[in-house]
Amino acid sequence: MGIILATSRSFSDGDLDLVARAAAEGHAIVRGPAHHELHDLAPVLAKADAWIAGTGPVTAAHLDAAPHLKIIARYGVGTEAVDLAAAADRGIPVTNTPGANADAVADHAVGLMLAALRLIPDGDRRVRDGDWSVRRGRELGAATVGIVGFGRIGQGVARRLSGFGPRLLAADPYFPAERVRELGAEPVELDELFRTADLITLHAPGGQRLVDAERLDGIRPGTIIVNTARPDLVDEWAVAHALRDRILAGYAADTLDGDTAASAGPLLAAELAERVIVTPHLGAQTTQAVDNMGSISLEDVLAVLAGREPAHRVQVAENAAKPAS
Known part of the structure; x- marks a missing residue:
């Protein structure tokens, strides 16, 4: 069984039961704080096989604390909070959810x-x-x-x-x-x-x-x-x-x-x-957007855990400024 860390507050909070979807593939969703403070996340990162990450930082130190991590799936579009180079150095693909919200x-x-x-x-x-x-x-x-x-x-x-x-x-x-x-x-x-x-x-x-x-x-x-x-x-x-x-x-x-x-x-x-x-980050907070972001990120996680290529892989060059999608 794989451990999937989810640190987005709204993951699986729409109409779709994504926790059940993961369980059907033999994986467990474990919740973590959206602020991504390392001292709070370290215990679960030590066991995590995948990370559905919210807007908090994902640093090289986080990755060092996650020896089994196989994928970081950004729950959203922006990847500026993710150290893409550190992930690439460790062979960890990073994905996002373009167009979902x-x-x-x-x-x-x-x-x-x-x-x-x-x-x-x-x-x-x-x-x-x-x-x-x-x-x-x-x-x-x-x-x-x-x-x-x-x-x-x-x-x-x-x-x-x-x-x-x-x-x-x-x-x-x-x-x-x-x-x-x-x-x-x-x-x-x-x-x-x-x-x-x-x-x-x-x-x-x-x-x-x-x-x-x-x-x-x-x-x-x-x-x-x-x-x-x-x-x-x-x-x-x-x-x-x-x-x-x-x-x-x-x-x-x-x-x-x-x-x-x-x-x-x-x-x-x-x-x-x-x-x-x-307004307090209401822009992406619709039931439809939450379902879209959650399902896209989870499907990429499930693909990698099954040995397949994720559909929405982010390249290191994409961390540079470019038009938002």
Whole structure:
């Protein structure tokens, strides 16, 4: 019997019973903490044959503590938290789940756009305080929307926005310009997108800084930024400053630097509450996405434990910055 360590909180928490699926193949799922602290994981890593890993770090030290490990299956798309080189040195394949949560995140991004444009959270708060005064918003169809990163999620956003009718711009150095046009957007350079768009939605991989003070100095007053990708794409102090100066009209995000430890972060300041919307990593949290990520990661684990090649193997070069899928 193989031991499969699962450190994603939502693994097998959808409609599919993936624990039973593993058991049917003769393997046991053992849960571990999502933070991946080595002192907590070491006892089970010592026995684990496979690891379905959440967003926490997977380091060379973790791998040294796992002498029987045959595969690391990232429950999600991003692999920047995984030491791919260390895994390759030990002959351990790393997989991910490309596209599994793309529709869920694209839905959430559009929801945040509408919430920011129409001041929905602020309106709800004011009504609960007895304030029924009207604050005027803007229509999505009248906006120029800039999509940064035109992988699966960015394309999904473009498809959803086509029904609203905005002008769509897309910046992605890895995606063919002609294909961008075929999918209904205008290919532009990143700096032009920031100068031109009324609403900017981020779908690029982490490990780079795309929104900083210099770029914010060049945007159109009243711009809204939506981030359902990675917190390190954004200089949050620069964003807070731009919000206070009314250069930015709004910022909506599914992630903050430090996340649960970010209560003292600049974007959660009380005076910015009218113009900042933050959700706690809800983007991929749909039943369908959870089932997709879980089943894809588990099937790759089962393949490797049965001596087969996994379907979604990540190459070491993929740890470099490239469009998010």
